[in-house]
């Protein structure tokens with residue numbers, strides 16, 4: 002690949018300091034500005050060859066059209082739904098992400114939400130802080146023997162599956178691309194969504210946000226689920242339709258929801274967050290020291306690869322994600 006000249010990079014969000022250090026070690030001038038308004042970004046973007054973002058910076062067509070010198074948009078993370086990739090491509094701007102750097106962290110938070118939902122941990126903790134000792138109110142249910150439906154069997158979906166299997170959950174799923182034989186090798190039986198909805202005690206979504214996944218769970222699909230189904234969204238706001246979710250929670254069709262992401266972040270309308278059967282986080286899936294270190298380092302190295310004209314195929318370095326099935330195999334008694 003021909004080297005690309007990148008002399009200035011703007012980092013518009015809180016990205017691990019290794020990112021800046023690697024870029025500077027390679028002669029790139031870095032500016033960090035973390036609270037830019039859209040107008041500010043539009044006014045300043047022309048001064049930069051590269052832009053590094055996380056999920057909060059909306060790199061819309063008007064930002065891209067104002068970016069006279071921009072050659073690369075680096076997303077230090079997975080989802081690129083905050084970047085208008087079509088507009089960037091039309092302008093010849095490369096968009097790259099670091100898709101494996103935060104996989105484990107997002108999977109672990111999903112598991113934490115599933116476990117918290119089953120045992121009402123956040124609600125019980127809040128009640129204790131208020132001076133109560135309410136053992137009856139927070140009666141839970143075991144995850145053992147329950148059915149977990151995983152919609153989207155990519156990196157995160159797979160890691161959630163292998164972890165929740167160790168709690169004795171049956172894992173079923175759907176993905177239009179991952180071959181059923183592959184997901185079967187990590188213990189997930191694939192089926193159509195029509196077959197999946199009525200079987201699940203818990204559903205977790207792990208797809209990108211795109212036209213086909215907006216409102217994947219809606220009034221119609223909630224109606225096909227078991228009464229009291231619990232749902233987790235650690236992927237993107239809107240994959241579970243928020244208004245439909247609120248209606249399902251109010252009717253009891255949905256027994257609880259664990260939400261890390263929202264259509265609007267932070268959400269102005271707090272009716273979901275305030276619902277007693279909802280537990281939520283402020284988009285924390287990737288917010289671990291380890292994930293941020295990997296994503297910050299990876300995006301910087303990928304930009305440096307471009308400057309040096311290194312082949313980008315395989316630039317996204319493999320991560321040891323398969324440790325979970327390996328550990329499970331080693332720890333599981335031979336007769337199971």
Ligand SMILES: NC(=O)C1=CN([C@@H]2O[C@H](COP(=O)(O)OP(=O)(O)OC[C@H]3O[C@@H](n4cnc5c(N)ncnc54)[C@H](O)[C@@H]3O)[C@@H](O)[C@H]2O)C=CC1
Nearest residue numbers: 079080107153154155156157176178208209235236286287
């Ligand atoms: N909460 C957080 O902080 C984080 C959220 N994410 C979100 O999680 C999403 C998934 O991440 P990864 O697993 O790494 O992505 P991935 O690309 O490895 O997996 C996504 C899977 O979804 C499948 N898919 C696409 N359309 C589908 C549909 N209509 N129905 C069912 N499956 C469909 C794809 O075939 C693919 O296997 C990201 O796109 C991002 O939006 C990712 C990291 C952190």
Ligand SMILES: O=C(O)C(=O)COP(=O)(O)O
Nearest residue numbers: 055056057078079080287
């Ligand atoms: O990587 C992703 O897709 C995420 O959602 C993480 O977003 P963040 O980098 O924490 O703003």
